[in-house]
Amino acid sequence: MSDARSEILSRVRDALADVDPAALPVESPPGAAPTDVLTRFAERVADYRAEVVRCSPDEVAARVADSLVEGSRVVVPPGLDVDVANAFVDEGLSAAELDRVDAVVTACRLGIAETGTIVLDHEADQGRRAITLVPDRHICVVRAEQVVADVPDAMPRLDPGRPLTWISGPSATSDIELERVEGVHGPRTLIVVLVDGNQSTSTSVGDRDGS
Amino acid sequence: MTARGAVVHWARDAADANRVIVDVARTHAVDEVVKVKSMVTQEIDLNGALADAGIAAWETDLAELIVQLGDDLPSHILVPAIHRNRAEIREIFLRRMHEVGRPAPTELTDEPVVLAAAAREHLREKFLRARMAVSGANFAVADTGTLVVVESEGNGRMCLTLPEVLVSVVGIEKVVPTFAELDSLLRLLPRSSTGERMNPYTSMWTGVTPGDGPQEVHVVLLDNGRTRALADEVGRQALRCIRCSACLNVCPVYERVGGHAYGSVYPGPIGAILNPLLKGTGDPQTDSLPYASSLCGACFEVCPVRIDIPEVLVHLRTQVVDARRDDSVPKPEAVAMRAAGYAFGNARRLRWAERVSGLAGRALTRFGRSRLPGGRAAAGRLPGPGAAWTGARDLPAPPRESFRAWWRRTKGGRVDE
Numbered sequence: 078m079s080d081a082r083s084e085i086l087s088r089v090r091d092a093l094a095d096v097d098p099a100a101l102p103v104e105s106p107p108g109a110a111p112t113d114v115l116t117r118f119a120e121r122v123a124d125y126r127a128e129v130v131r132c133s134p135d136e137v138a139a140r141v142a143d144s145l146v147e148g149s150r151v152v153v154p155p156g157l158d159v160d161v162a163n164a165f166v167d168e169g170l171s172a173a174e175l176d177r178v179d180a181v182v183t184a185c186r187l188g189i190a191e192t193g194t195i196v197l198d199h200e201a202d203q204g205r206r207a208i209t210l211v212p213d214r215h216i217c218v219v220r221a222e223q224v225v226a227d228v229p230d231a232m233p234r235l236d237p238g239r240p241l242t243w244i245s246g247p248s249a250t251s252d253i254e255l256e257r258v259e260g261v262h263g264p265r266t267l268i269v270v271l272v273d274g275n276q277s278t279s280t281s282v283g284d285r286d287g288s
Numbered sequence: 289m290t291a292r293g294a295v296v297h298w299a300r301d302a303a304d305a306n307r308v309i310v311d312v313a314r315t316h317a318v319d320e321v322v323k324v325k326s327m328v329t330q331e332i333d334l335n336g337a338l339a340d341a342g343i344a345a346w347e348t349d350l351a352e353l354i355v356q357l358g359d360d361l362p363s364h365i366l367v368p369a370i371h372r373n374r375a376e377i378r379e380i381f382l383r384r385m386h387e388v389g390r391p392a393p394t395e396l397t398d399e400p401v402v403l404a405a406a407a408r409e410h411l412r413e414k415f416l417r418a419r420m421a422v423s424g425a426n427f428a429v430a431d432t433g434t435l436v437v438v439e440s441e442g443n444g445r446m447c448l449t450l451p452e453v454l455v456s457v458v459g460i461e462k463v464v465p466t467f468a469e470l471d472s473l474l475r476l477l478p479r480s481s482t483g484e485r486m487n488p489y490t491s492m493w494t495g496v497t498p499g500d501g502p503q504e505v506h507v508v509l510l511d512n513g514r515t516r517a518l519a520d521e522v523g524r525q526a527l528r529c530i531r532c533s534a535c536l537n538v539c540p541v542y543e544r545v546g547g548h549a550y551g552s553v554y555p556g557p558i559g560a561i562l563n564p565l566l567k568g569t570g571d572p573q574t575d576s577l578p579y580a581s582s583l584c585g586a587c588f589e590v591c592p593v594r595i596d597i598p599e600v601l602v603h604l605r606t607q608v609v610d611a612r613r614d615d616s617v618p619k620p621e622a623v624a625m626r627a628a629g630y631a632f633g634n635a636r637r638l639r640w641a642e643r644v645s646g647l648a649g650r651a652l653t654r655f656g657r658s659r660l661p662g663g664r665a666a667a668g669r670l671p672g673p674g675a676a677w678t679g680a681r682d683l684p685a686p687p688r689e690s691f692r693a694w695w696r697r698t699k700g701g702r703v704d705e
Contacts (some may be wrong), residue, residue, distance in 0.1 A: 085460065086501075089514035095521065142606040169499070172416045172450050180670045192486035194476075202589065204412035206449040206491075210442065211445040229471050237432035237467045238292070240497050246441035251482070252351035252367055253400035254374055259349060261404050262411065263442025263489065 088205045105206040108227025109191040115273055116126055118224045121193030125246025126259055127267040134272055137218060141182055145217045149179035152208055154266040157184060159218055167208050175207055180214035181264075185209075186218045186241075187234055188269075191227040193246065195269065196221060217266040241252025289433035292495025294505040299457075302332035305508050307333060309422060309455050310341045312506055316453055318343065318420045323430035324437060324444045325349035326424025327365065327531055328510060330553040334422065345422070346388075346414050348443035352406050358382040361538060363547030363555065366481050367531040367626060371546060371692040374398040381444060385410050413441065421447035421502070425458045428507075431466045435492050435507070438477055440488040448491050454502035459510050459519075461527035473530060480592040481532035495505035495537070513566030523565045528593040529558050541580055550577065561600040569604075569611040578604035614652050642690035649686035658682055 111115045111117040119129045132140045138160045141220070145151055151164040152175070161182050184202035195217050197203045209215055225231050235241060248263030260264055289296050299305035313321060321338065323345050335345040335356075347356040351369040353630040355362050358380045362368030371375070381392040381403065388412045396402060397512050423444070427436040432468050437444045448454060462469055478487040481644075496505050537554035547555035551573050552563045560577040567574050569685055578601045587597040611703065612619060619627075651664035660666050666682040666692060677683065697703075 079298050084300060085298055085511045085515060087510070088511065089460070089518060092515050092519035092524075102466060102530065103469055105468070125488070131309075136570055169641075176412070178356060187378060189486075191332045194486050197496075205503075206445065210449060211447050228475050232398060232471045234467050237429065237492065240494070241490075241492040242445065242493075243486070243529055245484075245486040246489050247488065248440065249488050250350050250404055250441045252349070252354070252369055253377055253403055255367065255370070256400040258404040259442065260402045261441040262348070262406055262415070262446050 089164040102248060105229050109186050110226050111190060113272065114190045114224055115221055117226075118188050118193065118219075119269075119271055121190060121268050122195075122246070123193075124186075125193050125267075126249075127193075127246045127269055129269045129271060131271045131273055133268035137272055139268050141216055141218065144214075144270065145180055145182075146214070149214075150177065151180045151182060152178045152212065153182050154184075154202060154204025157182060157204075159184075159225045167204050167223065169205075170208070172207060174209060175211035178208075178212045180216065181208050182216045182218070183209055184218050184220075187231055188224040188271075189226075189228060190224055190229050192209040194231075195244050196235065197242045197244065198233060198236060199242070200239070206242060209242070209244075210263055213260075213264055213272045214268070215243060215244075216270060217274060219269045223259060223269070224271075230244060289507055292433050294433070294495040294507050297506060299508050299509045299510045301512050302337075305332050305457055305510050305512070306337035308455070308508050309335060310343070312453065312455055313338070313343050313420060316420060318421070320344040320346060320414075320418065321354075321420045321422050322346050322348050322418040322451065323421070324423035324446050324447045325352045325368070326422075326457065326652055327553060328424045328459050329422060330362065332457070334457070334634075343615045346418075347413050348414070348447060348488070349439075350404060350441060350443075353411065354380060354405055357381065357388070359600045361548060362432070362553075364529055364536060365555065365558075366536075371548070374403065377403055380653050381406055381410075389413055389600070392627060395545055397498055409578075412506070415443075415446040417452055418447075418451050419701065420453040420455070420696060421456065423447055423456045425456050425462055426477065427470060428458050428463045429465075429467050429470060430463050430695075431623075434467060435494070436474075437491045438474075438487050438489075439491075439544075440482075442489055445489055445491055448493065449501045451506045453506075455506040455508065455666055457508045457510055457511070461514050461529075473693075476592040477532055480534045480590070482705055483703065503623050513568075516568060517562075517565035520565060521559065523600050525595050526558065526561050526565055526597075526600060527597055530593055530631065531561065532591065532592060534590040538586040540584060540586070540701075543581060544581075552577070556596045557581065557601075558595070561595075561597055561604060564604050564607070567602075569608050575611075578602075613631050639692070642693065645681070645686040646688050646690060652685045653688075660684060668681040 119143045151162050152167050153164045155166050186198040188195050215248050246269045247259050248261050249259050250261045251257045297308045330376055338345045354369040354377050363371045375398050378398040379619055384393040390413045392406045426438045427437040446702050478484045535558050537559050542556040550559050552559050554562045564574050581601050583598045585598050631637050652667035658666045665685045667685045670678045
C-alpha cells in the first residue's frame with residue numbers, strides 16, 4: 078500500500094499548494110477556575126447520576142466496603158493500595174470470567190472538576206481496561222491532589238503513550254425517543270470515593286433528572 | 289503509530305479500505321466482527337463489503353442496532369434511529385433479535401429502559417465472543433499516534449478493548465497536530481452535539497499496549513475524496529467538521545424532510561456540502577444537495593468549528609451550474625431562464641410576452657375549475673412536464689391584463705375602470 082501512501086500525500090501537497098504552511102498551533106482557550114475545585118468536582122460527578130462519597134484518608138477502606146453489595150464478587154487491579162475484603166486480584170481474567178464479576182475497585186490518574194470526569198491511564202493501581210468495563214459496578218478512589226479544574230489542566234498531566242479512558246458518569250444512551258437511560262454496556266453504577274482531608278459527607282443524586 | 293506496534297494502511301478509496309479490512313478478517317478466519325458506530329464505515333459501505341465476503345458485521349451502538357435490525361438507513365448523525373418510536377423499536381427487537389443472536393425477552397415492553405436492557409443482553413453475547421472489531425475514530429493525533437473515540441454507551445469501549453484484533457478506519461481529515469490540541473475539541477464536541485459537559489466515555493489508545501486490549505491493531509488512513517475537497521479553496525473548510533450534528537438540529541429544511549431525504553450517509557447541512565465535495569459534480573442526487581437549503585444561515589451560527597456552510601452551498605451551486613453550462617440538451621430551467629432573459633431584455637418583446645400571458649390567463653381560467661383562497665382563478669392541470677407541478681399544487685392563472693396595459697387603459701388610474 079506504500080504507493081497509495083505516496084499518491085495520497087502528493088494529492089494533499091498539490092491541494093495545499095496555495096496555503097502558507099507557517100500556521101501556529103491553535104491555542105486552547107483557558108478553562109474554568111473554580112475556587113473550590115473539590116466541591117465542583119463532587120457536584121459535577123453527582124450531576125451525572127454517579128454517587129460521590131467524600132471521606133478522610135483513614136476512612137477509605139470502610140467507605141469502599143460500604144459501596145459494595147454484600148456477598149458480591151469483587152475484582153481489584155494488582156497495584157491497588159486500598160484493602161478490599163474478599164476481593165481477588167485480576168491476573169488476566171477472560172472476558173467471560175469478568176462477566177461473572179459484580180464489582181471492581183480502582184484508583185484513577187486524575188479527576189476533572191468542570192466536566193465531572195475521572196481519567197484512568199490503566200497503570201497497576203487501575204488495571205487493564207477490561208476490568209473497569211465488564212463488571213456492573215465501578216468504585217473509583219480519587220485523591221484530592223489528583224483533581225484538576227478543567228480539561229486544559231488535565232492534558233499536560235496525561236501520558237498519550239498509555240491507553241486512556243475518560244469516564245463521566247455511568248454509561249448512558251438517549252437513542253430511544255431521546256429519553257436518557259443509564260447503563261447500556263458499561264457499568265450501570267459508578268461510585269466515586271473522594272479522599273480529602275477530614276470531611277465525611279455523601280452527595281448522592283438518586284432521582285435527579287440529568288437528561 | 290507504527291512505532292507503537294500498529295500496522296498502518298493507506299486507502300485511496302472505499303474499495304482499497306474494504307479490501308484491507310476483509311483481508312485482516314480472512315487472515316484471522318473470523319466470520320463476524322463487532323462495530324463501533326462510525327460514519328466513515330457507512331461511507332465506504334463496509335458492512336456490504338464484509339457481507340459479500342461472508343462475514344457478519346454487528347452494529348453495537350443501540351441506535352445503529354435498531355437501524356440494522358430494521359433493514360433501514362440512519363437518519364441522523366448522532367441519533368441514527370430518531371425516526372423510530374418506542375413501539376416500532378419493540379416490534380423490531382421481537383421480530384429480528386432471535387434471527388441473529390440472543391432473542392429479545394418475551395415480556396419485552398416499549399419502555400426505553402427495558403428496550404435498552406434487552407439490547408445490553410443481546411449485544412453482550414456478541415462482545416464476549418467477538419475476536420475482531422472495527423471502529424472509526426473521532427480524532428487522530430499526529431505527534432503521538434493516538435486515536436480517540438468519543439461515545440456514551442460503552443459499546444465503543446467493549447469493541448476497542450475485548451477483541452484480539454482491532455481495525456480503525458480514519459479519514460485523513462481527522463488528524464490533529466498535537467495531543468494538547470485535543471483539549472479544545474474534547475470540550476467542543478459533547479457541548480455542541482448533546483449539550484453535555486462531557487460525554488460518558490472517551491477512549492484513547494496508541495498502538496498496542498502489551499497485556500491490555502487488542503494485541504493486533506490496524507489503522508486504515510482513508511482519502512476517498514478528501515483530497516479532492518481539500519483542493520477546493522472555498523469547500524476545504526468542510527473538512528474541519530467534527531460530526532457534532534449541531535447543524536442538523538437547527539436546520540429548518542432537515543427538520544421537515546428528515547435525514548433519509550438527503551439520500552446520503554452525511555445528512556443535513558453538512559451533508560449537503562460534504563457529499564458534493566467528496567464526490568464532485570455529475571451525479572444528479574449529489575448535484576441536488578446544494579439546493580436543499582434556504583440559506584438561512586442557522587447552521588453557520590451554531591457550528592463550533594466555524595464552517596460557513598451557506599457560503600460553501602452557494603459556491604457548490606455555481607459548480608453544479610458551470611458543470612452543465614455546455615450540455616448539448618440544456619435543462620428546462622436553463623431554457624426558461626434564457627427565454628425570460630430574452631423577453632425582459634427589450635420593451636417590445638416584453639409587451640408581446642405580456643399579451644401572450646394575458647391570453648393564456650383567459651384560456652386557462654375558462655377551462656380551470658378551481659379558485660384559490662381569495663378568489664383568484666387557478667389554472668387546471670397542465671399538460672406535459674408541467675403536470676408534475678399541477679398534480680400536487682394549484683397554479684395561479686396569469687392575470688388577464690398586465691400592469692402596463694392597465695396603466696395605459698386607465699391613464700395611470702385617473703380614469704375609472
